[in-house]
Amino acid sequence: xxxxxxxxxxxxxxxxxxxxxxxxxxxxxxxxxxxxxxxxxxxxxxxxxxxxxxxxxxxxxxxxxxxxxxxxxxxxxxxxxxxxxxxxxxxxxxxxxxxxxxxxxxxxxxxxxxxxxxxxxxxxxxxxxxxxxxxxxxxxxxxxxxxxxxxxxxxxxxxxxxxxxxxxxxxxxxxxxxxxxxxxxxxxxxxxxxxxxxxxxxxxxxxxxxxxxxxxxxxxxxxxxxxxxxxxxxxxxxxxxxxxxxxxxxxxxxxxxxxxxxxxxxxxxxxxxxxxxxxxxxxxxxxxxxxxxxxxxxxxxxxxxxxxxxxxxxxxxxxxxxxxxxxxxxxxxxxxxxxxxxxxxxxxxxxxxxxxxxxxxxxxxxxxxxxxxxxxxxxxxxxxxxxxxxxxxxxxxxxxxxxxxxxxxxxxxxxxxxxxxxxxxxxxxxxxxxxxxxxxxxxxxxxxxxxxxxxxxxxxxxxxxxxxxxxxxxxxxxxxxxxxxxxxxxxxxxxxxxxxxxxxxxxxxxxxxxxxxxxxxxxxxxxxxxxxxxxxxxxxxxxxxxxxxxxxx
Amino acid sequence: xxxxxxxxxxxxxxxxxxxxxxxxxxxxxxxxxxxxxxxxxxxxxxxxxxxxxxxxxxxxxxxxxxxxxxxxxxxxxxxxxxxxxxxxxxxxxxxxxxxxxxxxxxxxxxxxxxxxxxxxxxxxxxxxxxxxxxxxxxxxxxxxxxxxxxxxxxxxxxxxxxxxxxxxxxxxxxxxxxxxxxxxxxxxxxxxxxxxxxxxxxxxxxxxxxxxxxxxxxxxxxxxxxxxxxxxxxxxxxxxxxxxxxxxxxxxxxxxxxxxxxxxxxxxxxxxxxxxxxxxxxxxxxxxxxxxxxxxxxxxxxxxxxxxxxxxxxxxxxxxxxxxxxxxxxxxxxxxxxxxxxxxxxxxxxxxxxxxxxxxxxxxxxxxxxxxxxxxxxxxxxxxxxxxxxxxxxxxxxxxxxxxxxxxxxxxxxxxxxxxxxxxxxxxxxxxxxxxxxxxxxxx
Numbered sequence: 003x004x005x006x007x008x009x010x011x012x013x014x015x016x017x018x019x020x021x022x023x024x025x026x027x028x029x030x031x032x033x034x035x036x037x038x039x040x041x042x043x044x045x046x047x048x049x050x051x052x053x054x055x056x057x058x059x060x061x062x063x064x065x066x067x068x069x070x071x072x073x074x075x076x077x078x079x080x081x082x083x084x085x086x087x088x089x090x091x092x093x094x095x096x097x098x099x100x101x102x103x104x105x106x107x108x109x110x111x112x113x114x115x116x117x118x119x120x121x122x123x124x125x126x127x128x129x130x131x132x133x134x135x136x137x138x139x140x141x142x143x144x145x146x147x148x149x150x151x152x153x154x155x156x157x158x159x160x161x162x163x164x165x166x167x168x169x170x171x172x173x174x175x176x177x178x179x180x181x182x183x184x185x186x187x188x189x190x191x192x193x194x195x196x197x198x199x200x201x202x203x204x205x206x207x208x209x210x211x212x213x214x215x216x217x218x219x220x221x222x223x224x225x226x227x228x229x230x231x232x233x234x235x236x237x238x239x240x241x242x243x244x245x246x247x248x249x250x251x252x253x254x255x256x257x258x259x260x261x262x263x264x265x266x267x268x269x270x271x272x273x274x275x276x277x278x279x280x281x282x283x284x285x286x287x288x289x290x291x292x293x294x295x296x297x298x299x300x301x302x303x304x305x306x307x308x309x310x311x312x313x314x315x316x317x318x319x320x321x322x323x324x325x326x327x328x329x330x331x332x333x334x335x336x337x338x339x340x341x342x343x344x345x346x347x348x349x350x351x352x353x354x355x356x357x358x359x360x361x362x363x364x365x366x367x368x369x370x371x372x373x374x375x376x377x378x379x380x381x382x383x384x385x386x387x388x389x390x391x392x393x394x395x396x397x398x399x400x401x402x403x404x405x406x407x408x409x410x411x412x413x414x415x416x417x418x419x420x421x422x423x424x425x426x427x428x429x430x431x432x433x434x435x436x437x438x439x440x441x442x443x444x445x446x447x448x449x450x451x452x453x454x455x456x457x458x459x460x461x462x463x464x465x466x467x468x469x470x471x472x473x474x475x476x477x478x479x480x481x482x483x484x485x486x487x488x489x490x491x492x493x494x495x496x497x498x499x500x501x502x503x504x505x506x507x508x509x510x511x512x513x514x515x516x517x518x519x520x521x522x523x524x525x526x527x528x529x530x531x532x533x534x535x536x537x538x539x540x541x542x543x544x545x546x547x548x549x550x551x552x553x554x555x
Numbered sequence: 556x557x558x559x560x561x562x563x564x565x566x567x568x569x570x571x572x573x574x575x576x577x578x579x580x581x582x583x584x585x586x587x588x589x590x591x592x593x594x595x596x597x598x599x600x601x602x603x604x605x606x607x608x609x610x611x612x613x614x615x616x617x618x619x620x621x622x623x624x625x626x627x628x629x630x631x632x633x634x635x636x637x638x639x640x641x642x643x644x645x646x647x648x649x650x651x652x653x654x655x656x657x658x659x660x661x662x663x664x665x666x667x668x669x670x671x672x673x674x675x676x677x678x679x680x681x682x683x684x685x686x687x688x689x690x691x692x693x694x695x696x697x698x699x700x701x702x703x704x705x706x707x708x709x710x711x712x713x714x715x716x717x718x719x720x721x722x723x724x725x726x727x728x729x730x731x732x733x734x735x736x737x738x739x740x741x742x743x744x745x746x747x748x749x750x751x752x753x754x755x756x757x758x759x760x761x762x763x764x765x766x767x768x769x770x771x772x773x774x775x776x777x778x779x780x781x782x783x784x785x786x787x788x789x790x791x792x793x794x795x796x797x798x799x800x801x802x803x804x805x806x807x808x809x810x811x812x813x814x815x816x817x818x819x820x821x822x823x824x825x826x827x828x829x830x831x832x833x834x835x836x837x838x839x840x841x842x843x844x845x846x847x848x849x850x851x852x853x854x855x856x857x858x859x860x861x862x863x864x865x866x867x868x869x870x871x872x873x874x875x876x877x878x879x880x881x882x883x884x885x886x887x888x889x890x891x892x893x894x895x896x897x898x899x900x901x902x903x904x905x906x907x908x909x910x911x912x913x914x915x916x917x918x919x920x921x922x923x924x925x926x927x928x929x930x931x932x933x934x935x936x937x938x939x940x941x942x943x944x945x946x947x948x949x950x951x952x953x954x955x956x957x958x959x960x961x962x963x964x965x966x967x968x969x970x971x972x973x974x975x976x977x978x979x980x981x982x983x984x985x986x987x988x989x990x991x992x993x994x995x996x997x998x999x
Contacts, residue, residue, distance in 0.1 A: 054781040054784060069732050080733055081721075081733060083717070083718050083729060083731065083782065084716075085674070085679055085681060085717060085718070086679060096718075096729050096785050097726055097727060097728040097731075098703060098730075099730065099787075099791065100701075100703075100790065100791040101730070101733060101792065103788060103791025103792055104744065105793070108743075155624075162765055162768060162769075163765065166761055172759075178758055178761060178762055178764075182763075182766050183765050185762075186766050187770045187773050187785060187788055188769050188773065190788075191773070191785075193773065194777075214713025214734070258626040276819050277824070277863075279863070279865065281872060329946070377873050377876055399656070400656055400657055400658065450782075463768055
């Protein structure tokens with residue numbers, strides 16, 4: 003049913019093969035080899051392996067909010083494992099410890115305690131009076147299981163929970179059932195196993211309920227709402243038009259903003275700012291709240307690009323338009339919008355930085371500059387590593403063992419600027435190969451200190467920002483950002499990250515055609531992030547698994 | 556020799572400084588005439604433990620100058636805080652932990668599994684095999700309410716990295732056993748949250764029955780890899796069920812609950828004063844858990860690999876960074892190692908203070924204490940820092956400095972200790988870290 007309706011994407015994928023083959027000759031593009039040498043690689047694959055995904059901590063919180071209402075205190079769960087770079091990729095790999103199971107038990111008990119202890123709240127969740135209204139328990143459980151398991155419960159399941167709820171005290175009984183649902187693996191894990199596709203024995207098509215869950219977890223970070231589940235059961239997610247209609251609806255909700263913020267948060271590695279250690283004596287602009295303000299600036303700019311301005315995503319690197327609150331404004335040397343007694347210091351306002359400002363785009367934001375720095379000094383290595391790994395999707399190997407990763411400390415007779423000391427470090431052949439990829443990019447940002455404040459070069463420390471991106475020279479951070487804005491690797495990498503996050507797996511080389519097709523659609527739209535998402539959700543990689551996750555029946 | 560009268564005194568005021576009297580399970584009436592076993596002939600339990608701190612040591616100030624037993628060797632400068640427990644301490648020096656790069660994560664992961672790490676980038680580092688504590692727990696953990704217990708003090712680390720960067724204990728690849736950092740939460744796990752009435756117990760049993768039925772439905776549907784993950788979940792549900800009906804032995808009276816918010820320090824938060832109090836309280840909770848036989852296997856992570864904790868009293872705000880940056884003899888880092896050895900001493904002395912049978916808890920323990928590299932500047936792996944604490948129920952020599960002259964594999968130490976507490980293991984690990992032979996010098 004689903005197979006035939008997505009041919010348009012398959013065609014785009016096929017058309018892009020030529021482009022890939024051409025790209026493979028270009029040293030800057032990772033060679034995928036497709037089409038160049040027929041038969042040299044296994045055939046392209048649609049999607050990754052089917053897998054069971056544990057709800058991430060934030061998905062769990064969102065689902066609980068949907069099921070039991072807002073404002074509950076949710077006990078801490080086991081931390082997510084970010085294996086593969088995202089909580090969602092880790093969710094398909096991580097094992098659940100005994101401690102984690104205990105935490106699910108504690109959380110379920112606490113949540114039901116909070117709701118059941120409040121008759122108004124309890125009544126709002128259940129929607130009827132068990133023991134008084136005929137059929138109340140059964141109707142509620144059918145609805146609740148459907149929402150929690152993201153599919154209709156089987157008769158056996160419904161029977162199991164009705165029996166569990168049975169007893170002299172009907173409310174207490176329903177409390178038992180809900181406590182069990184909240185720690186059932188059918189709620190805690192997303193089962194997306196697919197069904198064999200008759201046209202391709204290796205390929206498994208995700209079912210309607212599974213597609214609904216994939217869409218909703220991707221865009222809202224939570225389970226599908228009743229509208230989406232009903233659309234799935236009417237078969238409306240079986241064609242691209244139907245999917246697009248639902249996706250437009252999901253994207254129009256404020257919940258999509260929260261969902262995409264979660265992606266941006268993980269992509270930009272913003273949790274590194276959660277516990278930022280800076281010496282207050284050295285960094286006088288540092289405050290307790292500044293790291294959170296930095297995170298918010300980056301999220302706002304990305305959210306604005308995705309939902310509001312819907313501008314070419316490449317301009318994220320070159321724009322001087324941003325959002326700041328008073329303390330960020332001070333950090334950036336801007337006070338104007340915050341003058342006057344009645345201005346709320348914490349409120350974010352749009353700000354256009356001067357055209358001659360050294361601070362430009364995402365990489366001029368304090369979040370990137372501060373998160374990728376040391377406690378006292380900047381770290382061109384860490385900043386360069388971020389550009390390589392996050393923006394260009396290149397892996398940089400960690401330092402080998404038994405190697406002194408320490409820089410000389412600038413004693414008399416030894417080099418004294420950070421650049422000189424790092425260059426000395428690169429004399430060592432063991433270190434040179436990786437550092438030569440990272441450091442020259444990182445030097446571009448030397449005019450910004452370890453909390454992202456602009457600093458003026460001196461004769462002793464000229465803060466030389468010149469460098470080269472794989473042979474293309476640049477003068478400073480703004481010029482490097484311009485190079486990145488025009489580098490085809492950047493949108494391709496962004497699509498790759500979006501794909502990893504959305505599908506919850508690190509792509510295999512054989513999925514290159516799918517990725518190329520999405521990237522092509524992204525380019526054709528004028529690099530609108532929203533259109534990359536729309537292309538992604540109807541792509542083969544989102545709709546199919548290669549190899550079933552199901553066991554022998 | 557019966558010393559039960561002492562126990563009440565020793566445990567008085569153990570938790571959170573409150574004056575409480577805590578009875579212990581192994582009253583003299585339960586023991587044989589010598590206090591070496593239960594009256595019914597059952598031996599006293601043996602316990603396996605791992606204690607970890609971070610960012611290495613300085614071999615020239617860590618390794619004792621002389622080798623031998625008893626008075627033949629003296630503690631080094633960095634080990635001096637352990638003077639009072641020297642009779643229970645052995646030092647192993649001169650071994651090599653064969654890991655390849657992946658600083659900090661590899662030290663912890665390879666020592667615990669004997670196998671190279673899996674994963675290719677920072678955020679994919681995980682172990683390839685179950686860690687040694689879990690291999691032991693699989694064999695001895697069924698007897699207790701908790702198969703194993705993982706406790707931590709310092710919660711600071713780089714958040715984006717793989718599981719081996721955060722946790723020493725793993726069930727397998729991608730499957731860590733994270734530490735609890737919250738003293739109140741640990742107390743609740745050990746002593747609280749038990750159903751108070753028969754009705755509550757029945758409620759909770761029936762809830763877990765439904766959860767288990769649901770879990771079995773799933774395992775029947777899945778392929779091998781995911782089935783393993785769900786089997787592990789089922790294991791956890793079974794553990795919950797066991798805890799429901801578990802009653803601490805007669806006389807094991809829970810102390811008052813530690814205050815809320817007694818949680819270890821996070822990144823850039825100073826270790827003091829919170830960390831010291833959390834360490835002391837966690838040590839007391841662990842002593843009670845062992846004495847009450849709630850678990851026989853533990854991992855105690857004083858610090859996470861590559862810890863970024865601060866200690867401003869010693870002049871630094873980020874431990875990992877200072878171990879790389881401090882020039883010369885690294886006086887600040889040296890002081891930090893000594894400081895953390897003091898914290899270890901607090902734990903070990905707390906265990907020693909609990910009498911059991913003719914001796915104390917340490918007599919039945921085999922604890923490996925180590926860190927995530929040798930010299931932090933180079934993320935060194937030779938002359939790996941390893942301490943052995945406890946007598947393994949009479950299987951381990953103690954008060955010994957053993958120096959390997961042949962660069963023996965460090966992983967032989969955890970294997971030796973696992974066997975000392977009765978785990979039947981023919982080997983541990985794969986590749987260069989694979990260990991098959993015990994380190995004979997440690998054994999009686």
